[in-house]
Amino acid sequence: MERRTPASELRDRMERFRLRMDTDNPSWEFAAIFGRVNQFYFTGTMQDGALLIPRTGEAVLWVRRSFERALDESLFPEIRPMKSFRDAACGMGACPAAVHVDTEVVPLALLDRFRKYFPFRETKALDAETAGVRARKSAYELAIMEQAGRIHRHVLEDCVPGMLREGMSEADLGAEVFSHMVRDGYHGIARFGRFGTEMVLGQLGFGENSLYPTSFDGPGGCLGAAPGAPVLGSHDGRLKAGDLVFVDCACGVQGYHTDKTVTYMFGRSLPDEAIEAHRRCVDIQDATAALLRPGITPSEIYETILDSLNPTFLENFMGFGDRRAQFLGHGIGLTVDEAPVIARGFDEPLEEGMVFALEPKKGIRGVGMVGIENTFVVTRGGGRCITGTNTGLVPVY
Structure with missing residues (x-):
């Protein structure tokens, strides 16, 4: 049985997510997905990391552990290793004032660690959008x-x-x-x-x-x-x-x-x-x-x-x-x-x-x-x- 989600599937899912975000949140600038299930849906792997999606620019799966497994399992086009969110922040550029996250699953402690290097002021939810795409x-x-x-x-x-x-x-x-x-x-x-x-x-x-x-x-x-x-x-x-x-x-x-x-x-x-x-x-x-x-x-x-x-x-x-x-x-x-x-x-x-x-x-x-x-x-x-x-x-x- 094929273990890897086809690249065409991953592209379609990301395109539909971006379209849904454009429709529901016309001013959105940046999304951060921490939940393992949502990460699997969009990338084909479930690792310790974060999927960061700028409105303009390429989405990147940043992986703390295991980067090797992510490369083996996933056909997602952009997977990068990180030791901490500091590496991801250096690789993604400036952070906007508001970030959309999967609020139903991300712990506050994890979000605080993320905010240390991504100093956004407002947290917004993207749970309805991921649920709608996955439906x-x-x-x-x-x-x-x-x-x-x-x-x-x-x-x-x-x-x-x-x-x-x-x-x-x-x-x-x-x-x-x-x-x-x-x-x-x-x-x-x-x-x-x-x-x-x-x-x-x-x-x-x-x-x-x-x-x-x-x-x-x-x-x-x-x-x-x-x-x-x-x-x-x-x-x-x-x-x-x-x-x-x-x-x-x-x-x-x-x-x-x-x-x-x-x-x-x-x-x-x-x-x-x-x-x-x-x-x-x-x-x-x-x-x-x-x-x-x-x-x-x-x-x-x-x-x-x-x-x-x-x-x-x-x-x-x-x-x-x-x-x-x-x-x-x-x-x-x-x-x-x-x-x-x-x-x-x-x-x-x-x-x-x-x-x-x-x-x-x-x-x-x-x-x-x-x-x-x-x-x-x-x-x-x-x-x-x-x-x-x-x-x-x-x-x-």
């Missing part, structure tokens, strides 16, 4: 995501039913899912852009553990291994007949992710109420996917779907109790939680090639979180699923 995937990116989707589909639909056995812990299941995905090509990390979000794989749980409250902004729950590491799954809870098994995880290849949720009925069927709620969630996923066409806005999709639902169904929809996620799906790519989001307030029209994870889910007291999630590409004919068509509540008995 539309190229054919190159989609091919990688489709590979992740094939691994995802195979492991969750074909392999997990054979992993489930009475007495196993959630952590046991998480370890087996993770191991199998890695062997199939998973890159081994579920990467999020939201501050402080850490996940080994995703969220999984047996029974009502899938309703357990978390700090994560999503409909599902997860007890996790411990309060200091609320990830993967509990070592204590054991799978028993009659349990709902909830597996919501990411899968990634070469930095790009897909997102998928499959549920399983272990040992015996679930109550009719849970089965009916699950089927309704699958219908909602399909109806939402059909609207993923260029020109429509995410907020329109959200309002259309929500308005079609019976008010009684909305109780515990997209969460449980007062913990309700205010979206139906989210953009996905180099991070699991990308823009735009299928929610109110996202009013820019969809473009062909955008990718969304749709996840209508509903909490059922005494049972757990039912529902579904799959990853879809925006096309003129509606959303094209790249993670499989299994409708979930897979019987394992």
Whole structure:
């Protein structure tokens, strides 16, 4: 598999970023990108350094460590070594009064060290511009995501039913899912852009553990291994007949992710109420996917779907109790939680090639979180699923 992002991809991304900056910030003069994910997107490598982009002049990736690796991995046209930001300042010339940075990810301490040699007075954000550029995937990116989707589909639909056995812990299941995905090509990390979000794989749980409250902004729950590491799954809870098994995880290849949720009925069927709620969630996923066409806005999709639902169904929809996620799906790519989001307030029209994870889910007291999630590409004919068509509540008995 080719490890290096094609030079044509990198040129197109930088050109689109500059155009977006010109449109959104007509007076911009200088951008500094510190976040590793954004650096990878624009240069094809993730090193300790800074990508500096003057409005006029060539963008330069300044690398502290490892310069050798950056040269090996990247086809970016201008990569230079530095021992400190002093070297970058000498190489870039005069600094303007205002600098645009990726404020969502850069630590204040790092920004202060940068300002020592780049004495700008005003910090402005470029997060919306990088998110907007990253939202539309190229054919190159989609091919990688489709590979992740094939691994995802195979492991969750074909392999997990054979992993489930009475007495196993959630952590046991998480370890087996993770191991199998890695062997199939998973890159081994579920990467999020939201501050402080850490996940080994995703969220999984047996029974009502899938309703357990978390700090994560999503409909599902997860007890996790411990309060200091609320990830993967509990070592204590054991799978028993009659349990709902909830597996919501990411899968990634070469930095790009897909997102998928499959549920399983272990040992015996679930109550009719849970089965009916699950089927309704699958219908909602399909109806939402059909609207993923260029020109429509995410907020329109959200309002259309929500308005079609019976008010009684909305109780515990997209969460449980007062913990309700205010979206139906989210953009996905180099991070699991990308823009735009299928929610109110996202009013820019969809473009062909955008990718969304749709996840209508509903909490059922005494049972757990039912529902579904799959990853879809925006096309003129509606959303094209790249993670499989299994409708979930897979019987394992």
